Amino acid sequence: MKLKLTAALCLVAFAAAAHADTELVIATVNNGHMVTMEKMGKFFEKDNPGIKLKWVTLEEGTLRQRVTTDIATKGGQFDVMTIGMYETPIWGKKGWLAEIKPDAKYDIDDMLPAMRQGLSVNGKLYAAPFYGESSMLMYRSDLVEKAGLKMPANPTWTQIRDIAAKINDPAKGVYGICLRGKPGWGDNMAFLTTLVNSYGGQWFDMKWKPQLTTKPWKDAITFYVDLLKKYGPPGSSANSFNEILALYNEGKCGMWVDATIAASFITDPKQSKVADKVAFAPAPVQVTAKGSNWLWAWALAVPASSTKQEAAEKFIRWATSKDYINLVGREVGWGNVPTGTRKSTYANADFLKAAKFADAEKAAIISANPKDSTLPKSPYVGVQFASIPEFQAIGIATGQQMSAALAGKVSVDKALELSQQAADREMKKAGYYK
């Protein structure tokens, strides 16, 4: 009898404990805004007793590998996943993600339409944008001025090359321009796709045939390799966002075309030596302005297999709300709030005062249109990627070749030819054509 009672008590206690603590395992990228979110987590836990947050913070590539493996095998290790604009529509369509249901307080109409569209399938939102970005040109106004030049309002790549030539001064440790070179579909290919877009190129034609040996690709890549070889820092083929950010903050880059999110870091005097000498311009164009700046969002999603969907959605609604942005503004500083998701952010006086990049960033995000980003018509959605499952493989293989071309290991023509072959193999294997 006594034993039974003890057992029953234990069970009750256990149930109570289980009830008291809903543990949410959240997988995030290890970049600035996400780390801030991790730190802000305590406010959420305070307001929602009974929910505990557990963080798994990983580098981008590893994160992608972890969440994809887990969701595809229904592993159920994560309750909230950080995913991008590439995965969301593909997984949403498969029914792998739980729909995000906004409540009235969430004010979904405040969300920038480009973001909302990019993360929805058939009008259902499958991931809530935590921060959004486009790409733009960031340059050192002091160097450009000193060279007696003026940055055009809408520069072309030819003009950029001329400016780079003038301000390039390796003896003093200043390189004309820094661009991504590290292989990866989210690394060098994100940038290169926008470059190719602006040269009038595309990944696939309407019959899904890869187009990598066409003239726009050849012109764009030749230009890129030549530009970085002459006016870029050494080791460009290993540089991606983080590496260049470090270089830029050290004052080693004259110009940089990359994610708008960089603006909040390079204008922050705490980490940047050149915070007060930065100016912005739209991403350069060449043959066309279409698709010259990308569109990306890191968004939070709930796997359909999660058993804690309610708590997980609660967390997501909190982390992507206006209140969260205000919270970060108050606690960390208005220059550090996650941007690119809500109209109200760009109307906030505190933010506008702290962030001199606000207008440039908003303009870039609004001008990107994933549904129409190439000069010839394309069958795919996405500015700097094509949202089909096969794209990762193609992007990675091409990225490797472009990086090799940049390092001088192969010629541009050969690199493109090999990339075309790789793309062709993948598309054939997937059955797009015989």
Place this chain on the structure above:
Amino acid sequence: MDKTLLWVRTGAAWLVALLIFFPILWLGMTAFKTELQAISVPPKFFFTPTLENFIEVQSRSDYLLYAKNSLITSVASTLLGLLIAAPAAYSMAFFQTRRTKDLLVWMLSTKMMPAVGVLIPVYVVYQQFQLLDTRLGLTIIFTMSNLPIMVWMLYSYFKDIPREILEAARMDGATLYDEFRHVILPLGIGGLASTALLCLVLSWNESFWSLNLSSAKAGTLATLIASYSSPEGLFWAKLSAASLMAIAPIIVFGWFCQKQLVQGLTFGAVK
């Protein structure tokens, strides 16, 4: 022998040792620098050490949890491994058959399948048995991947135990347990110890499985490193601090056991 030669040899040995150790030393120094000092050109050898990187790492991730997981999984897998490997090695050494050598080679060959190739099968199986993100799951993996090496090491030690002693013991009517307890264990203790040491080091440093099969609960120090591997902005000092925290326990441990390692790593190669 003549003095000059000794000095030359001493100098050369020290020089090479310092060169080989330099990267670790540099890592240790960078961990105590500020981020700007960490990338300064030319490099700084003298600076005021700061603890801010360690504080930052600790505030972001609970070091003790990771260290605890590393410790538990590597110790548990070592013990489990010894428990399975020792009897097998004993059997192979003292009841040798024609196929013993084939068996040994087969065991070693199971280590050759690249882990990346079988991640998905293992992931699916682990998911079925609810072993994902558990210390038990990692312990099993570590044990299985070290087992072949352990069997081999122990086998070569046991083989060096003079058979006459064993036979004498058997003549006296010793049971299997007696034989193990009073003959094999005392004579093979050095072998068991260095096998355990090696296994501990290998488990502690394993990163592929721990990174892919664990997340919030069972993550080891190898997964801690993954979250500092290339974040935004300047990160060398923080990365160094996290790395130092991850490798320091096992390095210090290794230093203390140096003697045992130097004596024990024979793999049957010493007569």
Place this chain on the structure above:
Amino acid sequence: MKKFTARFLLTPAVGSLFLWMIVPLVMSIYFSLIRYNLMSPGEHEYIGLMNYEFFVTDPAFWPAVLNTFLLIGSVIVITLVFGMALALLVNDKFPGQSIVRVLLISPFFVMPAVNALLWKHMMMNPIYGVLAQVWRFFGAQPVNWLESYPLLSVIIMVSWQWLPFACLIFITSLQSMDREQLEAARMDGANYVQQFRYLYLPHLSRSVAVVVMIEMIFLLSVFAEIFTTTGGGPGFASTNVAFLIFVQGLMNFDVGVASAGGLFAVLLANIASVFLIRIIGKSLEK
């Protein structure tokens, strides 16, 4: 009875290893015959040997096979030569011998991920890295290691990690050298080369076999160092078979092709183990 005991003692090890091998193996064989991409599941149709064909016709395939052997071969040679030299250097007593030994074996305890990050950022970075500073100090243009010599860079890192292991084994082995024999040889006026050739080398030969074998097993699956530093590039310059499988499985998420690749690696390993049997056979026979 004896036979039974022997079998009984072997069972846990053999049984668990067998399970550990057969379950993933059977699943891999199954996966390698179907269309299975993690990004687009659902239609797991049977496609015969297409995944195998795809894996071996990959333009990166032959470079990867070659790089695998280059990597293993160079690391083994480097660690053998330097490991032996170092072991001989620190074998006899000198001031600080035990500290020197401790310093020498330290890299072996560093986990591969840290090893790679350490070399990539703090040593080989062309702008801030220590090596670049050294080069600049001597007035030379800093070498961009990971870009210009990707495979060599990986070889350096892996060798740094495995050198202490080889060194340890040789030190251990040298401790059992026959002192009297050595003395006698010295008395007879044998020079260093002769001593090395006729006394040390034969004594160390079994250790050499052990080092070769263990390193071969571990180096076949080197990939953390490549993943963290060069990403297999530029191009395929530092892609080995393990990394190629990683690219297929965890970057392209094509489990079918990755499984086919994994099975190919098993084949490769078996070819390697034919050599192994020869080596181990010699080394274990008494």
